[in-house]
Amino acid sequence: MKAWQTAVERNRYYDSVFLMAVAHRLSGFEGIEEAAALMGSPSNKEILLGMGADEASVADASPSDLIIALRGDRDVVAGVLQDIEAWLVRPRTTLATSAAGSLDEALSRQSASNLAVISVPGEYAAAETEAALDRGLNAFLFSDHVSVEDEVALKKKAGEMGLIIMGPDCGTALIGGKGIGFANAVRRGPIGIVAASGTGLQEFACLVHQSGLGISHGLGTGGRDLSDSVGGLSTLTAIDALEEDPETEVIAIVSKPPGEATLRVISERLSQCAKPVVACFLGVGEACPNGHGSFEVCGTIDDAVSAALRLAGGMGGELEGLDHSQLEALAREEAGRMAAGQTYIRGLFAGGTFCYQAQSVLRDAGVTLHSNAPLEGVKSLGDSAASIGHSLVDMGADEFTVGTPHPMIDASRRAKRIAAEAEDPDVAVLLLDFILGFNASNDPAGDLADAVSSARRVAGSGGRHLCVVASVCGTDEDPQGLKSQIGILAEVGVHVFASNVRASSFARDVILLRTTGGG
Amino acid sequence: MPRLLELLRDGPVSINLGLVEFAEALEAQEAPVVHVDWTPPPLLDEETKAILDELL
Numbered sequence: 094m095k096a097w098q099t100a101v102e103r104n105r106y107y108d109s110v111f112l113m114a115v116a117h118r119l120s121g122f123e124g125i126e127e128a129a130a131l132m133g134s135p136s137n138k139e140i141l142l143g144m145g146a147d148e149a150s151v152a153d154a155s156p157s158d159l160i161i162a163l164r165g166d167r168d169v170v171a172g173v174l175q176d177i178e179a180w181l182v183r184p185r186t187t188l189a190t191s192a193a194g195s196l197d198e199a200l201s202r203q204s205a206s207n208l209a210v211i212s213v214p215g216e217y218a219a220a221e222t223e224a225a226l227d228r229g230l231n232a233f234l235f236s237d238h239v240s241v242e243d244e245v246a247l248k249k250k251a252g253e254m255g256l257i258i259m260g261p262d263c264g265t266a267l268i269g270g271k272g273i274g275f276a277n278a279v280r281r282g283p284i285g286i287v288a289a290s291g292t293g294l295q296e297f298a299c300l301v302h303q304s305g306l307g308i309s310h311g312l313g314t315g316g317r318d319l320s321d322s323v324g325g326l327s328t329l330t331a332i333d334a335l336e337e338d339p340e341t342e343v344i345a346i347v348s349k350p351p352g353e354a355t356l357r358v359i360s361e362r363l364s365q366c367a368k369p370v371v372a373c374f375l376g377v378g379e380a381c382p383n384g385h386g387s388f389e390v391c392g393t394i395d396d397a398v399s400a401a402l403r404l405a406g407g408m409g410g411e412l413e414g415l416d417h418s419q420l421e422a423l424a425r426e427e428a429g430r431m432a433a434g435q436t437y438i439r440g441l442f443a444g445g446t447f448c449y450q451a452q453s454v455l456r457d458a459g460v461t462l463h464s465n466a467p468l469e470g471v472k473s474l475g476d477s478a479a480s481i482g483h484s485l486v487d488m489g490a491d492e493f494t495v496g497t498p499h500p501m502i503d504a505s506r507r508a509k510r511i512a513a514e515a516e517d518p519d520v521a522v523l524l525l526d527f528i529l530g531f532n533a534s535n536d537p538a539g540d541l542a543d544a545v546s547s548a549r550r551v552a553g554s555g556g557r558h559l560c561v562v563a564s565v566c567g568t569d570e571d572p573q574g575l576k577s578q579i580g581i582l583a584e585v586g587v588h589v590f591a592s593n594v595r596a597s598s599f600a601r602d603v604i605l606l607r608t609t610g611g612g
Numbered sequence: 613m614p615r616l617l618e619l620l621r622d623g624p625v626s627i628n629l630g631l632v633e634f635a636e637a638l639e640a641q642e643a644p645v646v647h648v649d650w651t652p653p654p655l656l657d658e659e660t661k662a663i664l665d666e667l668l
Contacts (some may be wrong), residue, residue: 106650106651106652108630108631108632110631110633132652156652157651157652157654186632186636186647187636187639187640188632188635188636188639188647189639190646190647192632192646192647192648192649193627193646193647193648193649194648194649195648196627196629196648198648199627199646199647199648200627202646203625203627203644203646205622205625205644206625206626206627206646207615207618207619207622207624207625207626208619208624208625208626208627209626209627209628209629210626210627210628210629210630210634210635210638210645211629211630212628212629212630212631212634213629213630213650213652214652217652217653221629221650225627229615230615230627231615231616231619233626235630235631235634236630254615255614255615255616255617256614256615256616257616257619268619268620268623268624269620269622269623269624270623271623271624271638271641271643272637272641273624273626273634273638274634278641309620310620330616334614334616334617334620337617338617338620338621340620531637531640531641532633532634532637
């Protein structure tokens with residue numbers, strides 16, 4: 094194997110999204126087999142050593158130093174490293190005003206500031222969040238790798254100051270009609286959301302929008318907030334705020350299963366809420382203690398949307414699409430076109446909540462599943478890179494995103510995985526998700542259209558029929574446009590559904606027909 | 613009024629530390645934002661840290 098060659102640029106800080114794009118471009122250069130562009134933090138240096146880089150070459154790099162590591166043809170690599178400046182040209186920002194040099198300078202320029210949006214590397218995130226709190230700012234904390242101890246301390250401090258910390262690892266918020274982080278363009282309305290997960294909040298908000306109502310605010314709390322170690326500190330703050338907020342008439346809470354003790358605390362709080370509440374704890378469903386029926390408990394995001402719409406005086410939330418008998422006929426038709434042996438479902442998800450919810454739909458139908466992010470009752474996938482039997486894979490999980498962009502931004506890893514699944518003669522159904530909105534890829538459907546086409550062609554040349562099923566989370570007001578994204582997928586033969594639950598349910602029906610011999 | 617309720621009432625008036633794309637998306641939605649050109653704080657040796665700790 095060719096050796097890594099590295100260059101360390103002193104005191105050159107770039108953010109991780111830009112550096113991932115640089116590494117992606119470098120790895121596509123002829124003569125370069127592998128490329129990494131990372132700041133010299135201890136965790137990044139560990140990643141580089143894990144990839145096989147020489148320890149001595151990165152040992153004295155500091156977190157402010159940029160490390161470029163390349164493996165490939167020796168002369169090509171040397172040439173690129175010599176001319177590295179050319180690869181580090183940033184695209185022009187669209188911002189109308191120049192950047193401030195510090196938090197305090199920003200505050201002096203914009204004294205009405207009420208929110209810090211923080212996406213600095215994890216090791217600095219707690220300090221920056223505390224600095225924001227000290228200046229009276231709420232915080233949207235996108236950064237991850239913040240310790241539980243820091244999270245609890247910061248959230249307690251925020252609570253005492255009448256502030257909220259949305260995060261850490263918070264992907265999405267909607268405040269007063271403005272999306273923060275990975276968020277969709279949704280109309281304003283009477284339903285407020287509290288959500289631990291980014292894609293859960295996005296799906297809920299988009300489905301409400303498509304049903305004709307809108308969202309007052311969507312407050313993210315971070316994936317760990319409802320664990321017993323954090324105890325729902327931000328969730329409780331968010332519920333208090335939405336209860337007070339005059340725009341919000343109905344409150345919905347969406348999350349993966351909370352810790353046992355925290356679930357009791359949250360349920361107790363919800364049962365005393367002055368406004369109607371819908372709770373959707375994925376995977377818990379009816380087992381949620383619900384304060385003697387004082388709030389509604391739903392097992393899926395779709396059901397939670399329907400309940401919230403009803404409580405807010407909407408139409409009850411039937412989404413457009415095929416009716417039950419048409420879907421049944423389509424599932425039979427799809428299953429009937431398959432070759433003997435085509436049995437398995439392979440789900441490849443950009444959204445963690447979508448992977449989780451799809452597991453719930455299939456598990457509850459008795460399908461034996463594997464996943465790298467297993468729900469209770471689902472087997473763990475030993476190697477996330479290789480599917481076994483029925484497998485549902487969260488491709489936004491840490492093992493896929495160290496040093497590479499999230500699949501909501503860059504589809505190349507998911508495209509390769511689609512190709513690999515298509516080669517497997519036992520695969521019957523591919524289940525996918527597509528997430529639109531601010532900060533996501535400009536063309537999520539277009540990014541994977543060729544991969545889907547090619548997968549169906551490969552299966553066809555082997556005498557098989559590959560059924561590809563997808564949901565698109567978005568609105569027609571999103572920069573990518575919901576209708577045009579659905580059109581791109583339909584063009585390459587994808588069965589597109591309005592929600593993850595609907596797509597998962599259709600995929601389940603096809604799989605059950607294949608495994609019970611109905612096809 | 614708690615500052616969180618002010619945020620909900622007034623809408624986000626943001627200071628962005630980190631990914632510039634988040635600031636650009638806010639500006640595209642006509643939400644006020646100031647982006648900070650964030651860089652990691654300099655690494656200090658133990659002696660300098662001790663002096664600063666004493667001074668602060």
